Amino acid sequence: MTKRILALPGDGIGPEITRQACRVLEACRDEGLDIDIEEAPVGGAEIDRSGVPLAPETLEKAKSADAILLGAVGGPKWDTMPDISKRPEKGLLALRKELNLFGNLRPALLYPQLVEASSLKPEVVSGLDIMIVRELTGGIYFGQPRGRETREDGTRYGYNTYIYDEHEIRRIGRVAFEMAQKRGKKLCSVDKANVLEVTILWRDIMNELAPEYPDVELSHMYVDNAAMQLVRAPKQFDVIVTGNMFGDILSDAAAMLTGSIGMLPSASLNEHGQGMFEPCHGSAPDIAGQGLANPLATILSVAMMLRYSLNEADMAARIEQAVGAVLDQNLRTADIAYTGTRQVTTEEMGDAVLTAF
Amino acid sequence: MTKRILALPGDGIGPEITRQACRVLEACRDEGLDIDIEEAPVGGAEIDRSGVPLAPETLEKAKSADAILLGAVGGPKWDTMPDISKRPEKGLLALRKELNLFGNLRPALLYPQLVEASSLKPEVVSGLDIMIVRELTGGIYFGQPRGRETREDGTRYGYNTYIYDEHEIRRIGRVAFEMAQKRGKKLCSVDKANVLEVTILWRDIMNELAPEYPDVELSHMYVDNAAMQLVRAPKQFDVIVTGNMFGDILSDAAAMLTGSIGMLPSASLNEHGQGMFEPCHGSAPDIAGQGLANPLATILSVAMMLRYSLNEADMAARIEQAVGAVLDQNLRTADIAYTGTRQVTTEEMGDAVLTAF
Ligand SMILES: CC(C)[C@H](C(=O)O)[C@@H](O)C(=O)O
Numbered sequence: 001m002t003k004r005i006l007a008l009p010g011d012g013i014g015p016e017i018t019r020q021a022c023r024v025l026e027a028c029r030d031e032g033l034d035i036d037i038e039e040a041p042v043g044g045a046e047i048d049r050s051g052v053p054l055a056p057e058t059l060e061k062a063k064s065a066d067a068i069l070l071g072a073v074g075g076p077k078w079d080t081m082p083d084i085s086k087r088p089e090k091g092l093l094a095l096r097k098e099l100n101l102f103g104n105l106r107p108a109l110l111y112p113q114l115v116e117a118s119s120l121k122p123e124v125v126s127g128l129d130i131m132i133v134r135e136l137t138g139g140i141y142f143g144q145p146r147g148r149e150t151r152e153d154g155t156r157y158g159y160n161t162y163i164y165d166e167h168e169i170r171r172i173g174r175v176a177f178e179m180a181q182k183r184g185k186k187l188c189s190v191d192k193a194n195v196l197e198v199t200i201l202w203r204d205i206m207n208e209l210a211p212e213y214p215d216v217e218l219s220h221m222y223v224d225n226a227a228m229q230l231v232r233a234p235k236q237f238d239v240i241v242t243g244n245m246f247g248d249i250l251s252d253a254a255a256m257l258t259g260s261i262g263m264l265p266s267a268s269l270n271e272h273g274q275g276m277f278e279p280c281h282g283s284a285p286d287i288a289g290q291g292l293a294n295p296l297a298t299i300l301s302v303a304m305m306l307r308y309s310l311n312e313a314d315m316a317a318r319i320e321q322a323v324g325a326v327l328d329q330n331l332r333t334a335d336i337a338y339t340g341t342r343q344v345t346t347e348e349m350g351d352a353v354l355t356a357f
Numbered sequence: 358m359t360k361r362i363l364a365l366p367g368d369g370i371g372p373e374i375t376r377q378a379c380r381v382l383e384a385c386r387d388e389g390l391d392i393d394i395e396e397a398p399v400g401g402a403e404i405d406r407s408g409v410p411l412a413p414e415t416l417e418k419a420k421s422a423d424a425i426l427l428g429a430v431g432g433p434k435w436d437t438m439p440d441i442s443k444r445p446e447k448g449l450l451a452l453r454k455e456l457n458l459f460g461n462l463r464p465a466l467l468y469p470q471l472v473e474a475s476s477l478k479p480e481v482v483s484g485l486d487i488m489i490v491r492e493l494t495g496g497i498y499f500g501q502p503r504g505r506e507t508r509e510d511g512t513r514y515g516y517n518t519y520i521y522d523e524h525e526i527r528r529i530g531r532v533a534f535e536m537a538q539k540r541g542k543k544l545c546s547v548d549k550a551n552v553l554e555v556t557i558l559w560r561d562i563m564n565e566l567a568p569e570y571p572d573v574e575l576s577h578m579y580v581d582n583a584a585m586q587l588v589r590a591p592k593q594f595d596v597i598v599t600g601n602m603f604g605d606i607l608s609d610a611a612a613m614l615t616g617s618i619g620m621l622p623s624a625s626l627n628e629h630g631q632g633m634f635e636p637c638h639g640s641a642p643d644i645a646g647q648g649l650a651n652p653l654a655t656i657l658s659v660a661m662m663l664r665y666s667l668n669e670a671d672m673a674a675r676i677e678q679a680v681g682a683v684l685d686q687n688l689r690t691a692d693i694a695y696t697g698t699r700q701v702t703t704e705e706m707g708d709a710v711l712t713a714f
Pocket residue numbers: 089092093248551552581
């Protein structure tokens with residue numbers, strides 16, 4: 001059966017990095033991978049076209065696709081839109097929610113060739129390999145009630161609701177325990193159980209799951225301490241599991257520890273293995289269209305797609321090896337270039353990966 | 358008029374570090390500062406005594422004090438208490454709320470003598486001097502409704518409410534703008550306005566305040582990006598203002614950038630200048646009672662007390678200079694010691710500060 005891939009380039013550098021990643025997908029197809037690639041606009045590009053960040057027909061295509069490749073959404077052009085329900089980000093949030101992509105995998109991996117790029121001392125980060133498992137369709141991002149109101153006395157207030165039920169916590173917990181089983185067998189659950197009741201439930205459910213995974217060592221950490229430990233001694237972590245909001249913050253901090261966020265892919269999966277794959281970095285409108293963007297995070301997102309949604313682990317590994325090879329060849333886009341390396345454009349980087357593939 | 362200071366040593370290393378800080382306060386008294394120092398238990402120590410983390414009579418003493426010096430609360434002994442409303446942390450939260458200590462100042466300052474202690478490269482952090490202004494009596498820490506419940510179908514869920522009204526935001530905004538005026542005139546407000554309505558209001562109020570402080574350059578940053586930027590290039594920040602939860606996370610990350618969280622004080626102030634002063638670090642039960650704890654953060658908290666609550670800026674500066682002098686003498690407690698420095702005990706560090714004072 002032909003697998004259907006939907007490519008959503010989005011805004012800023014989205015189109016140029018997605019282009020290179022699609023070339024890699026096409027190379028896989030040339031080698032026998034039975035896929036069909038379709039493209040659609042999303043985010044600001046779709047707002048400019050139709051007034052909303054996610055068109056109903058694009059959502060339908062996404063639902064029936066086996067996997068989605070997303071570039072990036074957003075930019076200053078749309079940041080000042082008064083109605084946040086129509087901003088580019090809402091297209092992304094709607095895709096996550098409507099496709100039930102609750103399991104967000106965000107690796108923070110330091111490539112040995114790029115240890116210099118980190119703002120941390122080499123001994124603190126070399127060999128860093130953390131997997132952050134973030135709950136993506138619940139928590140304060142989607143909790144009701146939410147909104148802004150003016151009270152009778154004229155005072156304005158704003159509110160959101162941080163809510164989880166045990167099923168939501170249990171299913172992301174399982175993803176994380178299973179991930180830990182496949183990796184270093186250490187799972188750290190991050191919460192704020194000394195203050196927030198919702199995260200006491202989170203901790204309880206993680207503890208309830210633990211006996212089912214006796215080979216995994218479960219620990220708990222408060223989110224403030226986790227932010228500190230990521231800076232102090234990040235290599236203490238193997239897999240981290242946390243809610244939507246804390247995961248947003250910690251995964252970005254963890255990614256930045258590597259100094260090369262342009263290298264980091266991510267996967268967002270539902271219970272059927274359907275997934276959306278995107279780079280960890282954003283749309284970087286300041287460098288869009290100049291050939292400066294690093295396509296490797298998006299190319300590595302294709303590798304995650306092959307591994308997690310298309311059941312093609314071997315081809316995934318080949319892409320990852322090709323990326324390692326171009327780094328060994330000292331080829332670098334601007335974001336990771338330094339003296340002694342050869343700076344290449346977005347497209348040249350794509351060429352090099354294809355050659356090494 | 359004699360000023361009344363309430364010392365709350367708390368748990369773990371709390372008593373030993375508070376002792377050294379009180380010696381410094383006593384030295385100030387010997388030099389003419391008109392103060393009266395009283396002591397009371399709080400946190401786990403009070404739970405062990407009376408079953409609650411904050412006794413009503415201690416709360417009364419705190420309310421009538423001009424300033425409070427807090428050591429640290431909490432420890433594994435009380436972490437598994439089923440009822441979080443009775444845990445040590447609730448004593449701290451109750452003090453903050455009952456005294457209306459909404460303005461939390463958390464400096465992240467790298468002492469030139471300690472640049473080696475940071476896990477970041479020297480060029481990234483040397484000269485680091487950030488002031489984080491955290492809202493401390495609102496937001497998701499105190500929002501209602503909150504709790505845990507079981508639905509009719511037997512599903513457990515937990516929830517908290519992230520809520521602010523414009524007055525709460527405006528008063529912490531003023532603290533932050535005024536702080537920026539006294540420092541580098543740059544204020545970065547951190548929110549998640551692309552997702553959370555409550556932080557759209559936050560951003561609006563900050564923008565409304567800006568024209569009153571034309572000499573301050575206001576910028577906005579999403580919290581995930583702020584966590585990244587703190588790791589990537591922390592010296593871009595002067596003053597950061599944010600809500601209770603984000604402030605908890607970012608201030609700990611920022612403190613850890615210095616590698617010497619044992620050096621960092623904090624102040625929590627209300628509208629009358631009454632304040633609670635405490636080290637940024639926790640109760641470190643693993644090293645309690647061994648003379649290993651660093652008393653400098655608590656001693657520097659006394660300096661903040663003198664500056665912000667007792668209107669004794671000169672004496673505050675003398676304490677800060679004394680701390681600089683002992684670092685210049687190469688004296689270090691275990692947490693900041695490295696080859697070539699002289700390791701001293703908690704009490705010896707206190708002695709040295711008093712000698713240099
Ligand atoms: C763009 C934004 C809504 C999104 C989020 O907060 O989840 C982004 O920061 C991310 O982490 O994917």
